[in-house]
Amino acid sequence: MVGKVYIVGAGPGDPELLTIKALRAIEEADVILYDRLVGDEIIEMLKRMGKELIYVGKNSNEKGGNRQREINEMLRKLAEEGKIVVRLKGGDPFVFGRGGIEAEYLAEHGIPFEVIPGVSSINSVPASAGIPLTHPELSSSILVVTGKDGVERWCESILNGTLVILMGRNNIKEICNNLIRAGRSPDTPIAVIENGTLKNQRVFFGTLKNIADIIEKEDVTGPTLIVVGEVVNVAKKIVNPKIFSSL
Numbered sequence: 001m002v003g004k005v006y007i008v009g010a011g012p013g014d015p016e017l018l019t020i021k022a023l024r025a026i027e028e029a030d031v032i033l034y035d036r037l038v039g040d041e042i043i044e045m046l047k048r049m050g051k052e053l054i055y056v057g058k059n060s061n062e063k064g065g066n067r068q069r070e071i072n073e074m075l076r077k078l079a080e081e082g083k084i085v086v087r088l089k090g091g092d093p094f095v096f097g098r099g100g101i102e103a104e105y106l107a108e109h110g111i112p113f114e115v116i117p118g119v120s121s122i123n124s125v126p127a128s129a130g131i132p133l134t135h136p137e138l139s140s141s142i143l144v145v146t147g148k149d150g151v152e153r154w155c156e157s158i159l160n161g162t163l164v165i166l167m168g169r170n171n172i173k174e175i176c177n178n179l180i181r182a183g184r185s186p187d188t189p190i191a192v193i194e195n196g197t198l199k200n201q202r203v204f205f206g207t208l209k210n211i212a213d214i215i216e217k218e219d220v221t222g223p224t225l226i227v228v229g230e231v232v233n234v235a236k237k238i239v240n241p242k243i244f245s246s247l
Ligand SMILES: C[S@@+](CC[C@H](N)C(=O)[O-])C[C@H]1O[C@@H](n2cnc3c(N)ncnc32)[C@H](O)[C@@H]1O
Pocket: 012, 013, 037, 089, 090, 091, 092, 093, 094, 095, 096, 097, 119, 120, 121, 122, 125
């Protein structure tokens, strides 16, 4: 019997910012593989729960790629032994967290897995310091970048990076046309997610040139979030109904 891997976001460090779903997965886990950024208080809590813990964070002199291969293989091996494995990552596992790479690996190897989103540092850390990321009079966009890239790359984000658009459903045709006019390829992948994380979640995939027609045919009335960029194609690799569960 193959076990299961939960790829879990631990939030920014405060144990009270772990989600109920994360806590349930932790309770169920036989073994937990965790990173450096998982808060010390959370690790203390896991020890008190008597969980088997394996530290897999990389040292500063280590190559990320080699370490990642080892982690992928550990996840597979433990699941093949029938274990329930929690892969615990700081913040959200799909935000600068290599969670997507692990999910792709598990999907390729037919290992059942579930992604449990976490409270990302992106929004929680500024909020805890009293900084609203948007403000009706001050800012209507947020640019999230890695500091490992130079500023000149950040300026290209609108053309190359992942773009997340809230409140865009009714203007989707205009948004796509404007993005193409601004220089994004008409074939750029785009996903429209309605009622995300709820039981009635629906995800529509397309490209900048055809998504407006696709969602016009559907009765999309719930709240929607739009994602533009090559990362949208990762979902096509990992969302295998037999092994991937997110709800
Ligand atoms: C590899 S990224 C992982 C991000 C994480 N997956 C997330 O969603 O927050 C690590 C970076 O996130 C930021 N970060 C994460 N937790 C933080 C915290 N509690 N306070 C400040 N910055 C934090 C820091 O910039 C840190 O170097």
